[in-house]
Amino acid sequence: MDQDLNEIKTNGNVGKARMEEGKTVCNLVSIITLGVKSLSELGMLAARDGGNLVTILNTSWKGVITLLQIDKQTLVSKVDVGEIILKLISLIKESLRSAAEVWSCSVKENISATDARRVFLPVKFYLINAVKVVALFPSQASMVFKEIALCILMISALKVSLSQQTHGKSASEVMTDLLEKTTLDLVSALMNPAEISQEIRLKFLDSLFLDEQNCKKQSHDSQIETSLVDILSLSVESATGARVLLLARVVLFQSVLRYSSELDRDAKLAITSKLQWLLDILTDKEVYSSVLSSQLPMADGSGKTIIWESIFSVLILSLKTFMIILSSTPAWGELETFLLQNLLHPHFLCWEIVMELWCFWVRHATDDLVADMVDKLCTFMMSMSSSETPLCPDSALRRTTKSICFLLTHSPKSLTARVYKNISSESRSDSAPDVYLALLLDGFPLNFLPDRIKNDAKRQIVADFFHFIENFNEIPSSSSRNTVLGAPVFTLSACLSILKTNISEIDAKTLNFVVALIQKYRNSRDETIKDRYSEILSETLSIISRSDQLYTCQEMDNVITELQKLFLSDADHHHHHLHKSKPNLALFLSGLSKYGMSETETCPKSRAVWELYHMLLRKRNWALVHHAVTAFGYFCARTSCNQLWRFVPEDAALAFDIASGKEAKTERFMLELKMFLEKEEALLSIRPSQEELELLVKEGAKVKAAVQKLVEGKKQRPMEVEKRPNKRRKLPEGICRGMELLQNGVKRINEGLSELRSDENESEEFQKSLLNQFSCLEDLVSHLLSLAAASD
Template identity: 50%
Template structure:
């Protein structure tokens, strides 16, 4: 019988058969051959495998001819041929199993036969499965047999690998121990490579069919690829192109996501079923898991395609953010975060955490992914006007070359960076160091108008915990940013990266963008609460030294580096110890007329956190200075100009100090008497008579602070002097020149607070009352304001007033053209009924609204606001402090370092004499007023010229300090 088989092998026709009898004969031959293989006739294995090889080639040709034929008379022939194919595949499975039991090594001829046999069997399987829909009569049986062959091929490769000693030198460049060993290695490598390549092609075929009946082939193919790539202890890395396999898996993962994005973009705005979402995402997760496994085994090859890998992860991250923006797609966003995002992120994590990649390579990945945004020239006008205009399917149309310029990926990059920070406990130290050098990128990208608006209002799903204890919750992006950065601070504190993190925090201590500054301050506060006390004290001492240096050249009552530095230090001190706050108070606020005193108290120095003894001293100092200043107001209600601080150049420092201290110190009503009301009238008179811009500005600021003090002292509203204050305010704000007065605008916040507290006094609801009319007119003024910030202040003030006043005719306080009563839809004004209903809704919303759900219009406003902030910050960063009103930098061809030049001795001495003479003249003017009340006209003229002289000397002093 065996002789017959061998003859059939040599005489097997190369061309396809012309009748059914040939197929039946060949089927019988293969059936018998299968039995011989299973009986383990090792001496005849070569001939049997050669028979199988020729049969596979013959069947491959026959398959093509059969599928091309459309003659119905050929159906019987086709049926017998398909049974022949099944018999051949069963023979192949038996042959591969026999080889796995006894791997053929050392026989060159037999090894060549084995390689050809495996190649042809896998080719036939691939051709058969690609046409499985057209041979449906044996489809299910074909799939079962094909899986047997594939499983046998995978086990054969594993058996060959185990039979080799991979620990010995096997590299072609290093030389083999002997030629037989070399031949064995080449043989094992060839069959393993052939099997991997065919499994990849089968995996692509099964994926193209969408899984379905081929899902088992899909699983076996890619799992087999991963298994075989793990053989040989990495020796296959030089033989198999793992990078191409990773690219194939990434492409397979992107395709269903692209299709889903396209379908969900064009679908009706109805919630997508969870089952549909999972059906889409689970295959993607399968492809990514296999890509992760291959990347972890071959990180150097994976690095060759790092741009494609990171783009895939970035697109998935962006997709999740985009889904969370749409209400009907929020469920899909949640499933993506639970099912897909962890695996996709692990793909990037595998590269960054690989011990085989150098630190330079890791930095190259992050540098490409998070490149500096400051030099971006992207135009945003169209995107702002049509926000949001991007459809979901556009996300998966981005090519690697366009990754850095694609605006649609911006939020995804932010989310991806935050994930890196949150996962830092699982990263190696060199990777943490690389990430620490990219922290500045995060602040740069937060300035982007779209990112800015999303950070403020967008809610995203976030996973908490690990393993089975993981939970998902919706969280605003802003807390997510803080949580990620704090996590990274903790991790980096015990590594070499801490130096980079500390530099990052110090360099951005005075960041010009308020959102970035808030983030930096929150991180510093976190540091203050949890760092070692010695470290904290050292940082605070250095910051205070810098503040003292700034106080010698920066103004205390205009936006400046001094004010911002003071604000930042005050913020940090709220998280410090009591002893630290006492120490800083003694060091910086001992002089109640210094620039530091003014700046720190105005920026909220935490006086309430001082020790009891220091708190008493601080309170007494503030009140004493306040009494002295207010009592210097003469009977004609004129403010004493000599009370201006000689060092700060500011009128009324004690007023600012008391105003700032009211929110944190316990100051009783008995400490503030009606002299405050008289002083307020004096300020109003002083403002109306002031001619210089500088003095008008001083008076306005004083009035604002004084109104704030009065609003906190409810007992003052019961005094008789309050009516005069109200009437004076009416004249000031409602007068003919008030509309064109640019300085009065800064007083309106204080006016709103003052008006709110009028609910604590009795108001006559009669037309003839001058006081009532003044109150109505002042409320009319506030409620007409159109700016959103003033609208909020006015409505809040009126709401407080309405809830406490005994007045019944509240409509008198509301003008017909109140901002809140304006009908946006019709473009016309409405009556007081509409105002009151809107007021009720406004106040209820203020109390009840816990989660903000922004509408498109609100997002557009935030984006426009973000763009304006970005432009301002860009000017500051590009042109220096001059763009923000601070000291200018010297420019001569290129920006140079600022150099302080010492002024000639004569100028310095002259300035000292001028300041000394000014103080003597001020004291003399005070004495003159106290002793001579009958020469007020001359005194007024002298005071006017004296004030101008003060301005000139103050200006000269500023020039001298800046020189």
């Protein structure tokens, strides 16, 4: 009985102790919750008017973070973490918006680095605290991920906007130095924690980098905002359709890629899934033009210097960095899929980016892995349908060969030999000749092959060419082991371009072939065949233009006469077929400087050459004008002819007045040609002229004088500083009033502590901690009051 009573008494004491302990904890949580709320409100007040009350601002927000760290688990349900984050975000946006309003009003004045630091240092402080809050309570922070994403985007957009304006260059450099890394820390704080689900990560990334459907919607439906203030006034809803944020999203994405080593495994996988988004957004005409033309400030390798780089270069560097980071993670498979899916990307910029990544992978992957991938690509090429003509640049076959040739040109030479072995004409595949032709048309690097293989390949190409031209009249146009009529001609022309050499074996048979080809062209009634003959003629003229010895052959007279009849007598009838041949006709005519002409009115071959030049120089298509003038300029610089005016028609395209487009003068053409020739000579000139040297001496003297003036000015400034009286200014009234409020606040807190000491329910440990913190605050206020007194 006594034992039972003792047990009941003991259990009662334990229960009472637990109740008292729970009450103490409850009181502590209430005090902490109230303290967080009060300090955050004090931090908001201190941030007004540009955050001049720096000490209070620092103390209040640091106090918030300190209190939140005391008992995380208990505070989760008591403190509104989302509200605290939103307060910090509002301070960031307000600081940036106020600065944007000031900077927008003074567009002509450069924003100094000092002014920029004054704006961005408080923003960095708010960002750091936001990062700490998000890191402490990631689950609660994910409830406001859209607001966090908008804040990050605004910072990126402001940086882009400042970097594109002359007066904002220094400010964008300071912004990069102070805010870029901290902004990305905020991204990591919400992406890394294990308690954040992959679904939330992807939604957060969708807010930063809109999905393809929203991107397309923006591209067509949205208006363009240009004002800095407009950018910083966007809401979560309006930001979704704001085109001004498109480039900012791309710039932010490259920053995330560059610092992705700090992300955990799941976060990296989520980022990898957004690579396709990058290519989709780069197809927007305003985005890709800005990526190619704009520059951005970025930290160099040491992190101590800010350098300027084109957005394109920075983007490529960031993607390569990301590849290295992913190399040992599960996300690598996702990256490989991305590279394979976009090997044939139709957009030129996206294709360039993907091929840069392919080349980077080939240079650093193991030999076995690269060899296996190349074999698979060759198998893919050889399996192409026969309907994929190698002469169509937009066909899947040509897009594949273009990618492979780019890859081979920027890769070890051993890969070229491996591809050649796979697609050589000795292969049993019927499609091999067409694949080989397509590769040569896209610049297959024959020079990379071992000498023996290269010489054999060249010998075979020449042999096929002569076999074709010698049997041209006997072979029906539809019979060939190639699916392309005239494939040996296209192959030889491409081979000469790649090897950049002429082949001595090419003789007068080629000239006779041109005459026979023109005759077949005239006699053909099939429009498709006529079109192919015109293409073969164009490539044959290109071959002749690179074979100097052919211009001295007697057969050249017949070629020129036939070309004159074809392009002039039958010009109206065959115009649509021959149009594509005219650039190579210009090439052919440029080589006629080695062709002997009498320069008399009665010479048929001279008149033929004049009339062909007249035809080309009359064309008012800008591309043909360029070809024609380039050819004529080359001819003029090397010919022995004296009567060059005979080659120029009175109505030459360059003879017309640019303004009116009607009045034509030969003198104007000759003046334009003279300028063209001078530019060509200037590009090839190595030695500067005497006039250029004199100009450099004058400019050097001016620079030297300017430097001397700066040096003298620096010597004078220290003397002026020493002469200034060491007089203190009286502090502004606002600071004095703030000091007074601080002093009164310390007195009130002291009174509250006295009441707390008399409360027996409060734990001694808590009172001691609070007294220590107050003691520090009291010392700080006393120090500030002494400084204020010293300034009076």
